[in-house]
Amino acid sequence: MNRPASTSPIQVLLIDADPPLYDTISAVLHASGEAFNLTPLNQLGELEQALEHADADCLLCAQHPNLSIASEDSGPAGLMLLQRVRRHPGSLPVIMLCCAEELVGFAAQAMWQGAADCLCDEALLRLPAAIRIAVQYHATMASYQAPDNELQLALAVLRGSRDGICVTDAAGNILLVNDTFTQMSGYTLAEVKGHNPRILKSGQQDPEYYLAMWQAIVENGCWQGEIINRHKDGSTYTEWLRISSVLDEAGQPSHYVGQFGYVAEQKRLVDRINQLTQFDPLTGLPNRSLFLDRMEQSLVASRRSGRCSAAILVNLDRFRLINDTLSQATGDRVLVDMARRFAKQIRQGDTVARLSGNEFCFLLSNLNAAEDAILLAQRLQDVIARPLEHDNHPLIVTASIGISVAPRDGEDGETLLKAADAALIRAKLEGGNCVSFYSPSMDADARRRQAIEAQLRGALARNELSVVYQAQNNLDSGNIIGTEALLRWHNAELGMVSPGEFIPVAEETGLIIPIGSWVMRQACAQNKEWLDQGLGRMRVAVNLSTRQFRGDTLVDEVAAVLAETGLPAELLELEVTESALINNIDAAVATCRKLKALGVKLSLDDFGTGYSSLAYVARFPFDKLKIDQGFVSDITHNPANAAIATAAIAIAHGLNLSVLAEGVETEAQAIFLRNRRCDAMQGYLFSRPAAPDAIAQLLAQKARLHLGATATAASKQTLLIVDDEPAILNAMHRLFRHENYNIITAQNGNDAFELLARTPAQVIISDQRMAGMTGTEFFTRVRQLYPDSLRIILSGYTELEAVMDAVNHGAVYKFLTKPWEDDQLREQVREAFRIAGRQGDSGAES
Numbered sequence: 001m002n003r004p005a006s007t008s009p010i011q012v013l014l015i016d017a018d019p020p021l022y023d024t025i026s027a028v029l030h031a032s033g034e035a036f037n038l039t040p041l042n043q044l045g046e047l048e049q050a051l052e053h054a055d056a057d058c059l060l061c062a063q064h065p066n067l068s069i070a071s072e073d074s075g076p077a078g079l080m081l082l083q084r085v086r087r088h089p090g091s092l093p094v095i096m097l098c099c100a101e102e103l104v105g106f107a108a109q110a111m112w113q114g115a116a117d118c119l120c121d122e123a124l125l126r127l128p129a130a131i132r133i134a135v136q137y138h139a140t141m142a143s144y145q146a147p148d149n150e151l152q153l154a155l156a157v158l159r160g161s162r163d164g165i166c167v168t169d170a171a172g173n174i175l176l177v178n179d180t181f182t183q184m185s186g187y188t189l190a191e192v193k194g195h196n197p198r199i200l201k202s203g204q205q206d207p208e209y210y211l212a213m214w215q216a217i218v219e220n221g222c223w224q225g226e227i228i229n230r231h232k233d234g235s236t237y238t239e240w241l242r243i244s245s246v247l248d249e250a251g252q253p254s255h256y257v258g259q260f261g262y263v264a265e266q267k268r269l270v271d272r273i274n275q276l277t278q279f280d281p282l283t284g285l286p287n288r289s290l291f292l293d294r295m296e297q298s299l300v301a302s303r304r305s306g307r308c309s310a311a312i313l314v315n316l317d318r319f320r321l322i323n324d325t326l327s328q329a330t331g332d333r334v335l336v337d338m339a340r341r342f343a344k345q346i347r348q349g350d351t352v353a354r355l356s357g358n359e360f361c362f363l364l365s366n367l368n369a370a371e372d373a374i375l376l377a378q379r380l381q382d383v384i385a386r387p388l389e390h391d392n393h394p395l396i397v398t399a400s401i402g403i404s405v406a407p408r409d410g411e412d413g414e415t416l417l418k419a420a421d422a423a424l425i426r427a428k429l430e431g432g433n434c435v436s437f438y439s440p441s442m443d444a445d446a447r448r449r450q451a452i453e454a455q456l457r458g459a460l461a462r463n464e465l466s467v468v469y470q471a472q473n474n475l476d477s478g479n480i481i482g483t484e485a486l487l488r489w490h491n492a493e494l495g496m497v498s499p500g501e502f503i504p505v506a507e508e509t510g511l512i513i514p515i516g517s518w519v520m521r522q523a524c525a526q527n528k529e530w531l532d533q534g535l536g537r538m539r540v541a542v543n544l545s546t547r548q549f550r551g552d553t554l555v556d557e558v559a560a561v562l563a564e565t566g567l568p569a570e571l572l573e574l575e576v577t578e579s580a581l582i583n584n585i586d587a588a589v590a591t592c593r594k595l596k597a598l599g600v601k602l603s604l605d606d607f608g609t610g611y612s613s614l615a616y617v618a619r620f621p622f623d624k625l626k627i628d629q630g631f632v633s634d635i636t637h638n639p640a641n642a643a644i645a646t647a648a649i650a651i652a653h654g655l656n657l658s659v660l661a662e663g664v665e666t667e668a669q670a671i672f673l674r675n676r677r678c679d680a681m682q683g684y685l686f687s688r689p690a691a692p693d694a695i696a697q698l699l700a701q702k703a704r705l706h707l708g709a710t711a712t713a714a715s716k717q718t719l720l721i722v723d724d725e726p727a728i729l730n731a732m733h734r735l736f737r738h739e740n741y742n743i744i745t746a747q748n749g750n751d752a753f754e755l756l757a758r759t760p761a762q763v764i765i766s767d768q769r770m771a772g773m774t775g776t777e778f779f780t781r782v783r784q785l786y787p788d789s790l791r792i793i794l795s796g797y798t799e800l801e802a803v804m805d806a807v808n809h810g811a812v813y814k815f816l817t818k819p820w821e822d823d824q825l826r827e828q829v830r831e832a833f834r835i836a837g838r839q840g841d842s843g844a845e846s
């Protein structure tokens with residue numbers, strides 16, 4: 001392409017460079033503000049074609065391009081390509097690129113062999129100017145026909161250059177300068193002709209600098225670098241200077257050519273490139289590299305002042321779901337909105353940056369105390385929680401926050417960020433929407449999480465996953481009514497990893513999608529096998545993760561699995577947790593309806609751990625509610641949990657749902673739940689999760705849960721005596737031996753609760769002073785769990801104040817001081833049973 005000066009883009013070919021080099025060059029050319037078209041060439045054929053059709057202006061070629069080329073010559077492939085291009089009749093100006101360390105040797109060779117220029121990677125900012133000059137020179141030379149034009153031509157090129165140019169003879173006397181030189185230095189040709197360029201010297205660079213410069217020119221034929229010169233008016237200015245020697249036929253320098261460029265222009269380019277490479281284009285916030293830079297500076301300043309700095313890492317929870325289920329555009333809007341909110345929260349001198357997808361980081365410097373960071377973290381939680389508008393619905397976003405503090409948790413930026421990241425992982429593991437401070441033990445957690453993620457990627461392919469089943473029993477009959485499929489993972493490196501640990505990782509990384517469908521297939525096939533073997537017609541429950549539930553392929557997939565395995569739809573139950581339902585309730589209801597339309601059953605897992613509200617549960621077509629094991633584990637002696645479980649049972653029955661209690665470990669819990677009309681249970685009491693064979697065995701044996709009978713109030717009067725001194729318990733036994741009561745005894749409050757769960761007692765006597773739980777504490781809870789019981793306390797004078805308080809709050813019906821009168825106590829107990837009897841009768845009548 002013969003290029004006269006024109007405004008059409010300069011066509012630049014780049015020979016087979018690595019993508020990072022391509023990206024950098026592209027950014028540099030773009031930032032110059034001039035029109036360049038950069039095209040990568042990956043094949044030799046493409047290069048031949050470009051040369052053939054002359055449809056490029058300039059060629060960039062690395063010293064070692066990836067492209068290999070067969071040639072009789074030896075040397076760097078870049079030079080061989082250069083020779084090939086130079087041999088071509090049309091030819092092209094070629095600019096060679098090399099690394100800074102090799103510039104000296106390579107540039108001389110390349111220029112010798114006809115390269116238009118040679119730049120090292122550190123000088124890439126000069127590339128736009130270098131291309132322009134090379135192209136202009138090439139075009140002029142191409143249009144140059146008559147030898148007598150030579151001088152004029154050279155002068156035209158010289159004058160046209162946007163760089164300042166100064167040509168000297170071998171002795172260093174100035175022969176020629178161009179207009180740009182005059183603009184930059186203030187000197188006209190007439191003023192400098194015959195002088196040495198040292199008239200420009202500012203005196204700000206020491207003699208060694210010039211010595212090194214001349215040494216490079218003598219050895220390599222060229223030198224380039226930044227130099228401070230003095231303007232004619234006395235002011236100094238910094239410029240980029242490149243000096244090359246021109247050799248005569250004997251190979252001796254005949255002239256030197258100096259090319260000057262303003263550093264200001266370079267600076268402008270640097271600024272543009274920084275803008276492109278240091279800020280996040282979506283939110284306009286600094287990006288990771290700029291953040292780290294600022295962090296280092298701030299840490300140095302904090303060290304000097306003896307104050308602390310903090311890194312606060314903010315990661316939006318379940319952000320991928322927003323992208324996956326709403327849209328990428330919505331995700332972008334959320335990020336931009338959050339970035340705006342965040343930017344308003346920082347003080348001058350602090351920074352907030354977007355580090356990656358949904359991750360932001362704050363840098364707070366000059367803090368008085370580490371705890372100051374928590375104030376901002378709390379404010380951030382509030383700011384994040386303000387709903388966004390999406391399709392006229394409020395969209396609520398939460399975030400996990402990890403905090404680290406310098407110098408305590410690390411003295412350099414990378415370490416501090418790593419610490420904040422470890423704290424963030426902890427916050428995520430706690431279920432998100434919380435703040436966590438770094439502690440050294442978290443490093444191990446973070447490493448483990450990384451290992452889990454790395455290993456989990458190949459787990460399915462390596463056959464490391466398996467499914468176990470846990471029986472579910474009807475609480476009245478004890479029969480097995482179904483099983484829950486639970487995933488297990490054994491990895492060669494990590495050993496057995498619990499689902500509590502790897503499911504959240506699978507969820508976050510998206511691995512749960514293939515893993516979840518695999519579990520569903522396994523479970524359905526297994527249940528069908530048991531059905532075919534005549535082991536019973538029961539349901540298998542499969543857990544759905546939030547991501548599976550919200551994906552748009554779930555319904556089709558369930559249908560396909562049922563068809564594939566032949567399992568009747570009503571024998572599959574899908575367990576959903578509340579976290580899958582929130583955010584977009586309408587969509588969740590629609591998904592549940594579609595699943596129900598297939599005929600499968602739906603249950604709400606871990607009830608009570610989320611936002612559970614009655615109105616909300618009622619909107620979903622669930623068949624079953626599973627009370628979370630957190631309520632069950634202390635149900636017999638924690639009145640609050642017992643009340644929640646009891647209410648959940650009532651709610652569920654009111655909505656026509658069945659209720660199953662999870663994590664039932666003791667008979668007392670099972671009986672307690674049965675007494676409160678819970679329908680079914682699942683837990684270690686009957687069976688741990690087990691391999692299919694073990695479950696088949698249980699089914700074949702028709703194994704059942706056997707629970708003791710509950711003594712009913714009418715059958716016998718039951719007296720519970722609680723005292724930690726065995727001698728007193730014996731004395732009491734003797735005292736009541738003729739009364740025909742069913743006497744049960746316990747030595748502490750907890751044992752007493754276990755007894756009460758199985759055998760409700762109408763009258764309870766307790767000592768006040770007991771280790772662990774005092775009598776009044778015990779009775780306060782008994783009152784809530786068994787409000788109809790009559791509670792008598794025995795106390796010494798010293799404890800009277802606490803006892804009186806309990807009496808006033810209704811926890812205690814009567815109190816007797818020690819030592820008691822036998823007859824009096826016997827009479828009090830008889831009276832208590834009479835009252836209990838009357839209560840029972842009126843209860844039965846009403």
Ligand code: C2E
Nearest residue numbers: 486487499500503519543544545663664665682683684689
């Ligand atoms: P989950 O669905 O609530 O399952 C019940 C968990 O309670 C199981 O833990 C089970 O082993 C445990 N468990 C059952 N009975 C008792 C008991 O009497 N005492 C105690 N302490 N624990 C009992 P596991 O197997 O460790 O699973 C934990 C959670 O991991 C499950 O909670 C479920 O949310 C999730 N998970 C397990 N398998 C899968 C799966 O295939 N897909 C998905 N998405 N999640 C799964």
Ligand code: MG
Nearest residue numbers: 484543575605
């Ligand atoms: Mg479950």
Ligand code: MG
Nearest residue numbers: 605606626662
């Ligand atoms: Mg559960």
